[in-house]
Amino acid sequence: MPSVDLHTVSDxxxxxxxxxxxxxxxxxxxSYLYSQPQPDVRRLRDLTLLGWPSLRVxxxxxxxxxxxxxAELARFTPPAGWTGVGELIRRCCDALLAxxxxxxxxxxxxxxxxxxxxxxxxxxxVATGAWCAVDDLAGGRRAVPAVDFVRDVESTVLSDGEYLRSVRLPAEAGRARYAMRRASLFTHGRSAALVVGRADPDTDGWSLSVTAATRRPVLLRLAAGLTEARLREQVDDACAAAGWMDDVHGLPAWRRHRTLRLATEIRAELTAAGPTGGRR
Ligand SMILES: Cc1cc2nc3c(=O)[nH]c(=O)nc-3n(C[C@H](O)[C@H](O)[C@H](O)COP(=O)(O)OP(=O)(O)OC[C@H]3O[C@@H](n4cnc5c(N)ncnc54)[C@H](O)[C@@H]3O)c2cc1C
Incomplete structure (x- = not known):
């Protein structure tokens, strides 16, 4: 599907x-590689030729x-009991406005x-607490928590010769309940803030992840009973440390406003339905 000639690519x-x-x-x-000039690229190493099975339970x-x-992930029927994560998967696929x-x-x-x-x-x-399997050409493998994989805009933990082999959603992810909110400047625009709350049935705690609004993902593990004011403070501090994103899809101040509001809504949704035990 090239839209740009990669004229420096020889193989x-x-x-x-x-x-x-x-x-x-x-x-x-x-779809990303062919969408803009890549003057430094000489050879493309096609991962799709390796024939990995797409999904394994x-x-x-x-x-x-x-x-x-x-498309394959959006069609995936998760294992029995993975109801909450099934909905989250579909909504995250839909968030790729492609x-x-x-x-x-x-x-x-x-x-x-x-x-x-x-x-x-x-x-x-990040929201499901997934692990990334990172392989190299010598046959080595390391596991990286998804929250640590992206370091900054267009920057990851991968070194030369390393590739992402797979993403593992752990069994606990299937038992959790999720609430997701997304903000965009336009109805069919790119995400400017995407916030997911996850209530863990095995503990009283919950977590909140923020992407799109910040330069790198943010994941907060939160105590049950956390007040709204304290939640906003913690989210604000963590997102400021990661860096509020500033580009055509939204100004930092607006992203901050929307993120804090979405976090508050998520807290209310999870609290109303379950074990986070929050006071308003
Ligand atoms: C119309 C349109 C809308 C889009 N909307 C969005 C959007 O809403 N959000 C968004 O994030 N993106 C968006 N994109 C960008 C892009 O299409 C997506 O990010 C897409 O998921 C990239 O996947 P790909 O398989 O096509 O990656 P490729 O283009 O093949 O690769 C992307 C980059 O990742 C590297 N790479 C790929 N796979 C691996 C691997 N396994 N290990 C190591 N490195 C690897 C490549 O070298 C390259 O640098 C959009 C693009 C278009 C054209």
């Missing part, structure tokens, strides 16, 4: 073909291959690795 090879060279770049769906949770497309073409080629891994603040697969992974 497209299988992802695991030989050693990493300067100018190499991983290729998944290509086992006793420990769900493994989503990096090459699973957004054309039919992009929807069918864009991958979960490509979305996370592009490291755009409005990456809804990053939002999903």
């Amino acid at each position: 497209v090879i299988a992802a695991d073909d030989g050693d990493w060279r300067p100018g190499d770049r991983w290729l998944a769906g290509g 086992d006793d420990d949770g769900v493994e989503i291959a990096a090459t699973c497309t957004i 054309s039919h073409k992009v929807w069918n080629v864009a991958t979960v891994g490509g979305n996370i690795c592009a490291a755009l603040p409005a990456g809804p697969m990053t939002s999903l992974a």
Whole structure:
């Protein structure tokens, strides 16, 4: 689906073909890669040729291959009992405001690795407490908590020669309850703030994740009974530390206003329905 000629690219090879060279770049769906000039890229290493199964369910949770497309994930029927997370998955897929073409080629891994603040697969992974499996060409693997994977706008923890192999949603993610809110300047615009609350049935606590509004994801583990004022303070401090995002999709002050409001709404929703035990 190229819309830009990548005239510096001399080869497209299988992802695991030989050693990493300067100018190499991983290729998944290509929807981001082909959408703008890439003057430093010489070879594309195609991950989709490796034939990874897109989705695998086992006793420990769900493994989503990096090459699973957004369309495949949106069609996924989660295991019995994963009702809350099933709805969250669908809403995060919908938050990628993409054309039919992009929807069918864009991958979960490509979305996370592009490291755009409005990456809804990053939002999903962070909110569910997922782990990222990072592989290298020598056969090594390390596990990185999803909240630590994106470091800044278009920057991740990956070193040269490392790629995201999969994202694992742990079994606890399936038992949790979620509340999600999204703000955008336009009805069908890119996310300017995406906030997800998660109430954990195994403990009294809950967590809140913020993406899109900040330069990197924010995840707060919160005590049951947290007051609204204290919640706003904690969210404000954590988001300021991550850096409020400033681009055409929203000014920092507006993103801050919307994020704090969405966090308050989420607290009210989770408190009304369950065990977070908050006082208003
Ligand atoms: C119309 C349109 C709307 C869009 N809307 C959004 C939006 O709302 N939010 C958003 O975040 N993005 C959006 N995008 C950008 C992009 O389409 C998505 O981020 C998409 O999910 C990227 O996935 P991909 O598989 O096409 O990635 P690619 O374009 O193939 O790759 C993206 C980047 O990640 C790297 N990469 C890919 N897979 C891996 C891997 N497994 N390991 C290591 N590195 C990897 C590539 O080298 C590249 O740098 C939009 C694009 C278009 C054209």
